[in-house]
Amino acid sequence: MTGAVGIERLSAYLPLYSLALDDLAEARGVEPQKYRIGLGLESMAITPACEDTVTLAANAAAPLFASGEVDPHEIGLLLVATESAVDHAKPVSIFVHELLRAQPACRTYELKHACYSGTAALMTAVQWVASGAARGRKALVIAADIARYDVGSAGEPTQGAGAVAMLVSDRPRLLSVDFRGSGAFAEGVFDFWRPLDRSAALVDGKYSVDCYLRALDGAYRDFEAHRRSAHEASPLPLVDRFGAFLYHVPFPKMASKAHRRLLEADFALRGEDEAPSDDFVEGSLASAVSPYLQACRAVGNSYTASLYFCLAHLLDRDGGRLSHEPISLFSYGSGCCAEFFSGVVGPDAARDDSGLSALLAARRQISVAEYEALRSGQAAPPDAPPDGFRGHFFFAGTERDRRRYLPTS
Ligand code: CAA
Numbered sequence: 001m002t003g004a005v006g007i008e009r010l011s012a013y014l015p016l017y018s019l020a021l022d023d024l025a026e027a028r029g030v031e032p033q034k035y036r037i038g039l040g041l042e043s044m045a046i047t048p049a050c051e052d053t054v055t056l057a058a059n060a061a062a063p064l065f066a067s068g069e070v071d072p073h074e075i076g077l078l079l080v081a082t083e084s085a086v087d088h089a090k091p092v093s094i095f096v097h098e099l100l101r102a103q104p105a106c107r108t109y110e111l112k113h114a115c116y117s118g119t120a121a122l123m124t125a126v127q128w129v130a131s132g133a134a135r136g137r138k139a140l141v142i143a144a145d146i147a148r149y150d151v152g153s154a155g156e157p158t159q160g161a162g163a164v165a166m167l168v169s170d171r172p173r174l175l176s177v178d179f180r181g182s183g184a185f186a187e188g189v190f191d192f193w194r195p196l197d198r199s200a201a202l203v204d205g206k207y208s209v210d211c212y213l214r215a216l217d218g219a220y221r222d223f224e225a226h227r228r229s230a231h232e233a234s235p236l237p238l239v240d241r242f243g244a245f246l247y248h249v250p251f252p253k254m255a256s257k258a259h260r261r262l263l264e265a266d267f268a269l270r271g272e273d274e275a276p277s278d279d280f281v282e283g284s285l286a287s288a289v290s291p292y293l294q295a296c297r298a299v300g301n302s303y304t305a306s307l308y309f310c311l312a313h314l315l316d317r318d319g320g321r322l323s324h325e326p327i328s329l330f331s332y333g334s335g336c337c338a339e340f341f342s343g344v345v346g347p348d349a350a351r352d353d354s355g356l357s358a359l360l361a362a363r364r365q366i367s368v369a370e371y372e373a374l375r376s377g378q379a380a381p382p383d384a385p386p387d388g389f390r391g392h393f394f395f396a397g398t399e400r401d402r403r404r405y406l407p408t409s
Contacts, residue, residue: 005130005179006172006343007122008138009070009352012312013060013163014299014359016389017046017366017374021157027368028152035157040252040293044160044300045363046371047146048386049379050394051161053084054092054405057144058099059391060163063355064140065100066392070167072101076137077128078108081117081304084146085110086403088196096142099393099405114192115248116333118143118164118304123339125168126179139168145303148200151375155203158251160300164308164354173348174315175327181230182341183223185215192334208334212254213261215338216330220265223340238266242342243325244288244318246310248332249296258330259289291317298360307331312354319349364388384409 020043021035035041047056057080064070078100080093091110102108111117111124118141125139144163149155191208194201227235235241245262247255263276263284295313296306307329314322322345332338366374373379381397385408396404 003170004172004176005126005170006168006176006346007166007174008169008171009064009167010174010308010312010315010354011060011063011165012309012354012356012359013056013165013391014356014363015045015047015051015056015161016362016364016386017048018043018298018363019046019366019368019371023368024157028156038253039157040256040297041157041300042297043365044157045162045302046366046374047161048389049374049381050385050389050396051391052086052395053082053144053146054086054095054099054403055391055393055395056146056161056163057082057092057142057165058096058393058405060144061096061100061140061142061165062392064165064167073103074138075102075140076106076134077125077139078102078106079111079121079125079139079141081111081121081141081143082145083112083114083117083194083303084148085112092144095403095405102140113337114333114335115250115303115306116331116337116339118308119331119339122166122168122177123179123182126177129168129170130179141166141168143304143308145305147301147303149203150200151372154205155201158301160302162299162302162305162309164305164312166308173346174319174352175311175343175346175349177343178341181223181226182339183219183221183226185218185222185338187211187215187218187336189334189336191336209254209257211334211336212250212332213258215332215336216258216261216340217265219330219338219340220262221269224269235270237270238263238328239284239288241326242288242328243322243345244292244314244327246292246307246314246327246329247289248330249293249306249310250301252293252297255289255293256285259285262330295356295360309356312356315345315349315352316354316356319345319352323347323349359390362388362390
């Protein structure tokens with residue numbers, strides 16, 4: 001098979017609560033501008049006690065099936081990418097498979113590589129379809145995470161949560177993915193990790209920023225090396241090749257740093273004598289990067305899902321304008337593995353809605369005290385979800401060490 005393959009449908013999901021970072025800054029005795037300007041964040045998504053990674057994932061995918069436009073029996077591959085799994089053995093994917101009533105004839109598993117595994121899952125699904133192994137079936141890829149650092153740590157303002165579900169098929173109405181030309185980079189580093197007995201990640205913050213940028217350099221060089229061996233010798237400048245540049249967003253300022261680094265690498269690879277000027281970088285940021293960071297400013301880090309929240313926002317906001325245009329995507333997972341790849345925005349991108357704006361508008365702002373109570377585990381999973389809950393399923397606690405999920409009535 002040689003036809004286009006990629007994302008046919010996309011649905012985003014956010015938990016009900018959000019915490020304003022101005023409130024967190026005040027509580028921690030930090031200048032609010034550090035979070036707003038220094039990190040680029042306004043608020044972060046917080047999960048109520050009735051929500052975990054399983055419900056985030058299932059609630060992201062459920063609208064795709066609820067409309068009747070996608071049949072669960074079409075799904076032959078169901079992948080869930082997450083850093084924040086709920087069990088050491090039983091994968092999030094099989095809980096989701098059960099909740100969505102997917103067919104038994106389905107390969108399903110969970111993927112882990114910090115924030116990178118959403119892209120690993122997407123590429124696996126795209127290649128499964130492209131290889132012909134799908135035999136006309138479709139893949140459901142879900143990136144779902146709850147980002148947690150210790151309360152009071154430097155990482156605390158860069159938490160968040162959310163999920164993005166993507167239906168992958170040979171009808172890429174929203175984005176066709178160029179899986180043949182992607183560039184990868186891997187290196188064993190301890191920049192961010194989470195030992196098995198911890199619920200909050202450990203991080204070497206400044207070092208993690210360096211690792212991210214080095215991985216971007218490496219993945220982009222691999223992308224270019226492949227492209228040059230396959231195509232022309234003197235490429236157009238990057239800014240003329242892509243209508244938008246999407247990044248993994250641990251915090252929005254990281255994407256700005258990454259874009260500057262990418263443009264520098266592009267200038268160097270094309271043999272330019274000088275580095276790009278500040279005006280050039282700022283202009284490119286303003287037109288092709290910053291507009292797609294708005295969701296992440298309000299959600300915070302959602303690890304595997306964060307790059308795909310940028311994609312959801314791009315499709316919702318500019319899907320019509322960018323239709324048929326190539327865009328670039330950069331995925332980074334600590335530890336580390338990274339991938340730089342491209343796709344072409346599909347013809348129907350203007351018609352679909354990921355649900356993101358409605359979810360953002362429906363969130364309830366909680367206080368720092370409520371957030372700290374949730375983090376300390378004082379709030380037990382309830383019998384019913386709180387008022388305003390928009391998910392199709394909620395977590396109802398454990399029984400004999402088995403997790404229970406119920407439909408929202
Ligand atoms: N007004 C405006 N800006 C201010 C300011 C103020 N009053 N005070 C500080 N700032 C700026 C600083 O100058 C700095 O900007 P630059 O990076 O451009 O220099 C920025 O705010 C942050 O300040 P600090 O470096 O002092 O912040 P910090 O020590 O508190 O740590 C952090 C920041 C390392 C990102 C920390 O939040 C952290 O560890 N976060 C988690 C790790 C992370 O997200 N790493 C990203 C790469 S790894 C990855 O991508 C995988 C993943 O998802 C985890």
